[in-house]
Amino acid sequence: MDYRQSIGFFTGPSKLPHPEFLPVARRIAAEGIVLLKNENHVLPLSPQKIAVFGAGAVDFVTCGTGSGYVSTPHVVKVLEGLHNAGFETEGTSWQKRYASALKKADQKDKSITKLQRIYSGMHTILDEIPVTEEDLSACHCDTALYVIRRQAGEDYDRKAEKGDYYLSDQEEENLRKVSSYFRHTVVVLNTCVMEADFIETMPGIEAAFLIGQGGSEAGNALADVLTGKVNPSGHLTDTWAKKYEDYPSSSTFGNNDGNCDQEDYNEGIYVGYRYFDTFGVEPLYPFGYGLSYTTFTQELLSFEADWKQVKAEIRITNTGTRAGRHVVQLYVSAPEGKLDKPYQELKGYAKTKELKPEESETLTIAFPTESLSSYEEETASFVMEKGDYIIRIGNDSRDTQAMAVIHLDETAVLRKVKNHLKPDHPLQELKAPGRKPEEVHPLFTVRLNSEKCETIHGVSPEKKTVEDPAVPDATLVDVAQKKVSMPAFINSLDEDVLCRLVCGTGEETPYHVPKRAKKKYHPVKAPTSSGATTSLFTDSLGIPNWLLTDGTAGCHIALCGAVSWPVGMVIAQSWDPENARTAGQCLARELAYYHYSVLLGPALNIHRNPLCGRSFEYYAEDPVISGLTAAASTEGLQSASGISACIKHFCCNSQETNRLEENSTVSERALREIWLKGFEICVRKAQPHTLMTSYNKVNGIHTSSNRELLTDILRKEWGFEGLVMTDWGTASDKAEDLMAGNDLIMPGCDAGILKAALHGLAPEFEKDGWVKVQIIKVFGGFITKHVEHWNSFELRKDGPDTVSTTVAAKKKLNPKVREAVKNGMAEIRENPDGAKTIVYHGVNRGQTLTKEALKTSASRTLEQIMHSLSFQMMMHQ
Numbered sequence: 001m002d003y004r005q006s007i008g009f010f011t012g013p014s015k016l017p018h019p020e021f022l023p024v025a026r027r028i029a030a031e032g033i034v035l036l037k038n039e040n041h042v043l044p045l046s047p048q049k050i051a052v053f054g055a056g057a058v059d060f061v062t063c064g065t066g067s068g069y070v071s072t073p074h075v076v077k078v079l080e081g082l083h084n085a086g087f088e089t090e091g092t093s094w095q096k097r098y099a100s101a102l103k104k105a106d107q108k109d110k111s112i113t114k115l116q117r118i119y120s121g122m123h124t125i126l127d128e129i130p131v132t133e134e135d136l137s138a139c140h141c142d143t144a145l146y147v148i149r150r151q152a153g154e155d156y157d158r159k160a161e162k163g164d165y166y167l168s169d170q171e172e173e174n175l176r177k178v179s180s181y182f183r184h185t186v187v188v189l190n191t192c193v194m195e196a197d198f199i200e201t202m203p204g205i206e207a208a209f210l211i212g213q214g215g216s217e218a219g220n221a222l223a224d225v226l227t228g229k230v231n232p233s234g235h236l237t238d239t240w241a242k243k244y245e246d247y248p249s250s251s252t253f254g255n256n257d258g259n260c261d262q263e264d265y266n267e268g269i270y271v272g273y274r275y276f277d278t279f280g281v282e283p284l285y286p287f288g289y290g291l292s293y294t295t296f297t298q299e300l301l302s303f304e305a306d307w308k309q310v311k312a313e314i315r316i317t318n319t320g321t322r323a324g325r326h327v328v329q330l331y332v333s334a335p336e337g338k339l340d341k342p343y344q345e346l347k348g349y350a351k352t353k354e355l356k357p358e359e360s361e362t363l364t365i366a367f368p369t370e371s372l373s374s375y376e377e378e379t380a381s382f383v384m385e386k387g388d389y390i391i392r393i394g395n396d397s398r399d400t401q402a403m404a405v406i407h408l409d410e411t412a413v414l415r416k417v418k419n420h421l422k423p424d425h426p427l428q429e430l431k432a433p434g435r436k437p438e439e440v441h442p443l444f445t446v447r448l449n450s451e452k453c454e455t456i457h458g459v460s461p462e463k464k465t466v467e468d469p470a471v472p473d474a475t476l477v478d479v480a481q482k483k484v485s486m487p488a489f490i491n492s493l494d495e496d497v498l499c500r501l502v503c504g505t506g507e508e509t510p511y512h513v514p515k516r517a518k519k520k521y522h523p524v525k526a527p528t529s530s531g532a533t534t535s536l537f538t539d540s541l542g543i544p545n546w547l548l549t550d551g552t553a554g555c556h557i558a559l560c561g562a563v564s565w566p567v568g569m570v571i572a573q574s575w576d577p578e579n580a581r582t583a584g585q586c587l588a589r590e591l592a593y594y595h596y597s598v599l600l601g602p603a604l605n606i607h608r609n610p611l612c613g614r615s616f617e618y619y620a621e622d623p624v625i626s627g628l629t630a631a632a633s634t635e636g637l638q639s640a641s642g643i644s645a646c647i648k649h650f651c652c653n654s655q656e657t658n659r660l661e662e663n664s665t666v667s668e669r670a671l672r673e674i675w676l677k678g679f680e681i682c683v684r685k686a687q688p689h690t691l692m693t694s695y696n697k698v699n700g701i702h703t704s705s706n707r708e709l710l711t712d713i714l715r716k717e718w719g720f721e722g723l724v725m726t727d728w729g730t731a732s733d734k735a736e737d738l739m740a741g742n743d744l745i746m747p748g749c750d751a752g753i754l755k756a757a758l759h760g761l762a763p764e765f766e767k768d769g770w771v772k773v774q775i776i777k778v779f780g781g782f783i784t785k786h787v788e789h790w791n792s793f794e795l796r797k798d799g800p801d802t803v804s805t806t807v808a809a810k811k812k813l814n815p816k817v818r819e820a821v822k823n824g825m826a827e828i829r830e831n832p833d834g835a836k837t838i839v840y841h842g843v844n845r846g847q848t849l850t851k852e853a854l855k856t857s858a859s860r861t862l863e864q865i866m867h868s869l870s871f872q873m874m875m876h877q
């Protein structure tokens with residue numbers, strides 16, 4: 001047995017199944033790099049002798065931790081990338097000392113568990129050690145590269161502290177020494193957003209790159225842009241503030257205000273550049289910013305708009321001396337009116353192919369006219385208020401030119417919906433200061449007539465499950481072969497089967513059904529990863545297990561070989577959705593190699609605050625770029641037969657601190673224009689097969705249990721046809737989840753819980769007076785779960801109902817009973833015969849799950865399984 005199997009994982013081969021994808025990963029990583037500074041045109045560099053310092057030179061970060069981690073056998077770090085490109089590197093004495101200090105610290109560190117190391121990619125993050133005079137004088141070159149790295153991931157947020165959001169004192173001292181010693185210093189940020197003012201203020205730093213976490217080929221990609229083999233064309237997808245306090249959510253984010261239970265989104269619609277640009281706060285680097293080694297001009301050739309679409313044709317010409325790609329960004333300033341408006345919003349963008357010097361290309365940016373509307377809560381409608389819509393075209397949010405105007409005579413209602421997701425308490429939302437009047441000399445003016453606008457009534461009725469009489473001996477294979485309808489098959493299954501179909505295998509208990517299938521079907525085998533549905537009914541009913549794996553930047557399959565793709569933020573920074581599509585297509589093939597049908601990604605939560613530990617997995621602070629990138633990634637993944645994307649985490653998963661219980665209070669307008677918008681774009685454009693809800697609550701309700709979110713908005717307004725699953729181990733009530741329109745409980749729950757909810761069963765007690773507890777081993781035995789069978793009774797101090805049980809005179813009470821008494825949830829009454837009656841207080845909730853909801857969820861789950869790779873594999877065994 002090898003080490004990997006000894007720790008409980010069933011693993012596969014640890015070499016890459018598709019090494020031919022590495023050049024693709026390299027290209028995408030290079031295109032996602034943002035050149036932040038290039039004073040005196042110090043870059044590009046021809047291969048030469050170069051000194052390399054900074055923790056990232058040794059401890060390079062290729063991806064995040066947690067489910068976003070990819071355990072890949074192939075990583076090209078900075079030094080290797082430089083060597084591959086022909087550089088000779090110096091600074092070796094410092095690198096060696098740091099590597100050995102890191103190794104020692106990591107070996108001593110007992111705070112990180114074996115599971116966290118292997119499965120989540122965590123290790124000790126050590127502060128730098130001093131760069132000495134000897135380290136410097138051993139270098140004989142002009143240029144130093146200083147690599148700053150930050151690690152982050154699931155389940156913990158970053159901190160606004162030195163060594164995390166800020167440079168550590170040691171980093172600052174080292175950087176000062178290095179930048180004053182060498183003629184040229186180039187900073188490399190192997191990070192997400194951090195305080196980077198030093199790039200502009202510290203003397204000697206002439207150039208800087210943001211490389212983010214670029215995956216397996218990140219070192220080669222960095223060398224490509226450093227040498228100019230690839231001309232940098234990445235742009236920021238976040239505003240980089242001068243100081244942390246400039247972000248509007250900074251004072252309350254996570255635990256910043258000592259309260260991590262409640263988060264008021266008082267910034268309203270003013271997230272990211274919408275805030276900075278509207279409130280006149282000067283950023284360090286604006287949203288959309290990125291430099292190139294060449295120059296471009298952009299010329300608006302045509303501009304059209306009707307009630308369907310807005311379309312602009314822009315000619316881009318490379319006016320410099322090097323070939324390169326250019327991103328053109330289109331922002332719109334909507335007129336001020338009854339509703340508050342941000343100064344401007346990104347509505348579309350496009351990227352050229354590689355243009356040679358003097359070469360031109362005409363790009364088209366087109367987007368639905370509806371995206372110019374704002375959500376009016378009062379009337380539950382998307383409206384365009386009358387006035388001038390100024391079209392700005394440029395290079396970043398602070399570098400645009402007003403080039404066209406759409407003039408609307410009267411306010412028009414574009415879409416009517418229903419009010420949903422009202423805040424659970426009043427918010428004090430920011431209000432925009434009045435805008436200064438602006439004189440615009442547009443090249444094109446289009447007039448829209450409000451009378452010609454046809455209002456869309458945007459709510460369709462809920463799809464009801466068709467009732468078909470049960471076909472008793474049917475299998476899923478019969479349904480796939482269209483011999484039997486799905487409802488007829490579902491109606492032939494008993495409750496125990498249905499309950500096991502709507503949850504993963506995490507807490508599965510055995511259940512046997514008589515064999516109906518005429519052939520022998522076998523469950524699909526695969527190395528361990530994030531989750532699976534049941535294989536209990538493969539042989540009997542022809543229902544294969546359906547395998548789901550993280551993650552957002554590659555297959556998170558324990559200790560198996562897979563490409564670590566550039567993380568979401570880096571892919572989005574390329575401002576080319578085709579990169580997300582290509583990565584998705586490749587990932588689908590890696591998934592299939594390991595027999596997985598679902599990728600638990602892309603993740604497209606909006607960057608609300610730079611301290612969010614999962615920012616690397618998410619794309620941007622803007623919903624348009626997030627939605628379009630996620631749609632392309634989804635289409636790429638789902639272009640492979642039997643493979644599904646799972647967009648996540650729906651919604652407002654903005655922080656990791658207290659992620660299971662935190663409540664985000666958000667206005668309906670901000671939800672619809674910011675927090676849900678990216679998901680809406682992706683669902684309407686790409687119809688992902690599956691979607692994952694988030695852990696947190698929104699407006700007082702767990703998102704996984706929110707019917708307005710999952711049924712009224714997602715399905716009835718946006719037309720989502722797929723399956724909704726919970727995030728892994730949400731704190732929500734499983735029956736409420738299913739009732740809300742969530743179809744699959746992951747990684748699984750005990751079927752008994754669902755059955756109890758169906759029948760409103762009373763709690764089951766042990767002889768010692770405490771409720772029956774089921775011990776379940778999950779995750780290869782690493783985690784033990786205790787499931788308490790309270791069933792339909794909810795233990796609560798001030799609850800109006802009671803349940804009781806009697807403990808015989810000689811029997812010792814379970815200590816938990818005394819604890820419940822201490823907490824005011826139970827009382828002990830002595831009986832004359834010495835027995836004790838324990839009376840528990842709480843709420844008797846009765847039946848909380850309907851058979852109809854259970855059947856609907858089971859049929860949505862089977863619908864996906866039937867079209868999956870698992871099903872294909874079962875059929876071709």
Ligand code: BGC
Pocket residue numbers: 067154530550600648727728
């Ligand atoms: C994460 C999800 C992930 C799931 C399965 C959860 O903890 O929040 O993003 O897909 O685990 O690994």
